[in-house]
Amino acid sequence: MDEIVFRPLHTVACKVRCSSCNLREICLPVGLTREEMAHVDSIMVVGQRKVARGEALVHAGDRFDSVFAVRTGFFKSVITSSPGRQQITAFQTSGELIGLGGIDTGRHEVDVVALEDSQVCVIPxxxxxxxGRAVPSLQRQFHRHLSREIAADHEAMMQLGSMHAEERVAAFLLNLVHRLETRGFSSTSVLLRMSRDEIGSFLGLKLETVSRTLSKFQTDGLLFVRQRQIQITDPVGLKQVLEPAAA
Amino acid sequence: MDEIVFRPLHTVACKVRCSSCNLREICLPVGLTREEMAHVDSIMVVGQRKVARGEALVHAGDRFDSVFAVRTGFFKSVITSSPGRQQITAFQTSGELIGLGGIDTGRHEVDVVALEDSQVCVIPxxxxxxxGRAVPSLQRQFHRHLSREIAADHEAMMQLGSMHAEERVAAFLLNLVHRLETRGFSSTSVLLRMSRDEIGSFLGLKLETVSRTLSKFQTDGLLFVRQRQIQITDPVGLKQVLEPAAA
DNA sequence: CGCGAACTTGAGGCGTGTCAACCCCTGTGG
DNA sequence: CCACAGGGGTTGACACGCCTCAAGTTCGCG
Structure with missing residues (x-):
């Protein structure tokens, strides 16, 4: 009811430059030369958009005409088929691209919702x-991002299809921590941006199972949980949850 | 022990032309003009390769330098993480691209195995x-294929994460039949190319559960099963398995 | 300070996995 | 042409992991 009313609903027409972005080593233009990046800056009109916690960046069915790169914050992508049936397909954070599944049909296939106040680049x-045609290495990087999403989805399928609850939760935490580590955060301490229910939706488990599993990990001395704050005390042990029969 | 010995292990250096391929309306060059397709034919050296049933087209870890388009036959893509843990991520048939998950790392992430004697185009x-830089609509089509795989993987995640056994099997059959229908095959009759075990691996179920579920569908009058031959007698009923509470 | 949402924990039920026996189909060799 | 072997498929009995339902607690936010 307050400032939300005044915030424009769509893209802020404020130009953003990749070359001066602190995510340039993680985001779309990884590995571009200074000249290439300057070229990108001069041609591509990248808008910026803020999304408040709980708000949708895109709705399923929306016309697809841009992809989004997360600058700051955290998002979930949710697919809904039959009413009531929902599946979180990914959690995205800084430097990651959103909306790639919409290129084919020209419509977004997922709802994308901010899990905290966030900012994205809007890339037409x-x-x-x-x-991409003018700058081959940009094209290459875009393809790599598409491919990375495919490989990540395959890993998620592996978790959903062939792991037990403890293995899924362990894999989830390790994946999350690893991505955050790449971005300069601690490799042992995480503040979860999503609820137990959302973790469960991603992992194909119920929230109670997620909660129980985290409690068990704590009992087993692998980590400390306090609500959404997680401190991994035994990273090796956590990885061993994934190894079927460790020595 | 017979002719297999004489078949070259790698790409047959035989030029294939998209313009004269009967899959051109389904495969990579969908929607290209006659001129564009001629251009593609004149520049891109597409090799051909035969893969016998049970043989691998690529192994996980292989250097990625080509994508493959299925001309004829059927493949499975299998991801293996910890030894013993396997997940089939997709079944591919004619006109579908294989190996897209390898672009990012430069290494294939899956084993791809032929489920019947098959032929593929090798696209460097x-x-x-x-x-793609020279022919924008080819680039666009390639992106659409990448995006389609992402969306398909999301659908698979939805099945794995939030459906019961019956729903998964029904969704699997409907998806398969739909793809075959697009290729001119019957929409009610399928000859499965994969075993119960392989269906189970894809759906995150055990082979016994797949078998039981198919039997139950038969009992319920939705289809006839005889080994790998399936005749769908009540397509509407089969779709209703996916609707939570039908009227 | 108090309400509601999120989280935890427990008890019991159900769906799918596990294990095992049997059947069917195919191919092979006598 | 038949016997046999073997892989794939079916079916049953039972076990177990996760879901369901429910009560109680903690935390964040107005």
């Missing part, structure tokens, strides 16, 4: 395509 | 990239 897909 | 990735 048409411009990205055109610029 | 470097050439595809270059040609």
């Amino acid at each position: 897909y048409g411009e990205l395509e055109a610029l | 990735y470097g050439e595809l990239e270059a040609l």
Whole structure:
């Protein structure tokens, strides 16, 4: 009811430059030369958008015309088929691209919701395509991002299809911590941005099972849990949860 | 022990032309004009390769330098993490691309195995990239294929994460039949190319559960099963398995 | 300070996994 | 042409992991 009313609903027409972004080593333009990045900056109009916690960045069914790169914050992508049936397909954080599943049909296939106040770059897909033709290494990086999402989805399928609850939760935590570590955060301490229910939706488990599993890990001395704050005390032990029969 | 010995292990250096391929309306070059397709034919060296039933097209860890388009036959893509833990991530048939998950790392992440004697086009990735720059609509189609795989993986995650056994099997059959229908096959009759065990691996179920579920569908009058031959007698009923509470 | 949402923990039920026996189909060799 | 072997498929009995339902606690936010 307050400031939300005044915030524009769509893209802020404020130009953002990749070359001066602190995510340039993680995000779309990884590995571009200074000149290439300057070229990208000069041609591609990248807008910026803020999304408040709980708000949707895109809705399923929306026309697809841009991909989004997370600058700051945390998002979930949720697919809904039959009413009531929902599945979180990914959690995205800084430097990760959102909306890639919509290129094919021209419509977004997921709802994307901010889990905390966040900021994204809005990258018009048409411009990205055109610029990819002019800057091969940008094209290459875009393809790598698409491919990375495919490989990540396969890993998620592996977890959903062939792991027990403890293994799924362990894999989830290790994956999350690893991604955060790449971004300069602690490798042993995480503040979860998502609820137990959301973790469960991603892992194909109920929230109670997630909660119980975290409690068990604490009992087993692998980590400390206090609500959404997690401190991993035995990273090796946590990895061993994934090894079927350790020596 | 017979002719297999004489079949070259790698790509047959035989040029294949997209323009004269009967899959051109389904495969990578969908929607290209006659001129564009001629251009593609003249530049891109697409090899061909035969893969016998049970043989691997690629192994996980292999250097990635080509994507493959299925011409004829059927494949499974299997990801293996910890020894013993396996997950089939997809079944591919004619017109579908294989190996897209390997672009990012430069190594294939899956084993791809033929489920019947098959033929693929070998599309060198470097050439595809270059040609995409020259032919925008080819680039667009390639992106759409990448995006389609992402969306398909999300659908698979939805099945694995939030459906019961009956729903998964029904969704699997409907998806399979739909894809085959697009290729001109019957929408009610399928000859499964994969074993119960392989279906189970894809769906996150045990082979016994797959078998039981198919039997139950038969008892319920939705279909006839005889080994790998399936005749869908009540397509509407089968779809209703996916609707939580039908009227 | 108090309400509601999120989380934890317990008890019991159900769906799918496990283990095992049997059947069917195919291919092979006598 | 039949016997046999073997892999794939079916079916049953039972076990167990996760879900369901429910009560109680903690935390965050207005």
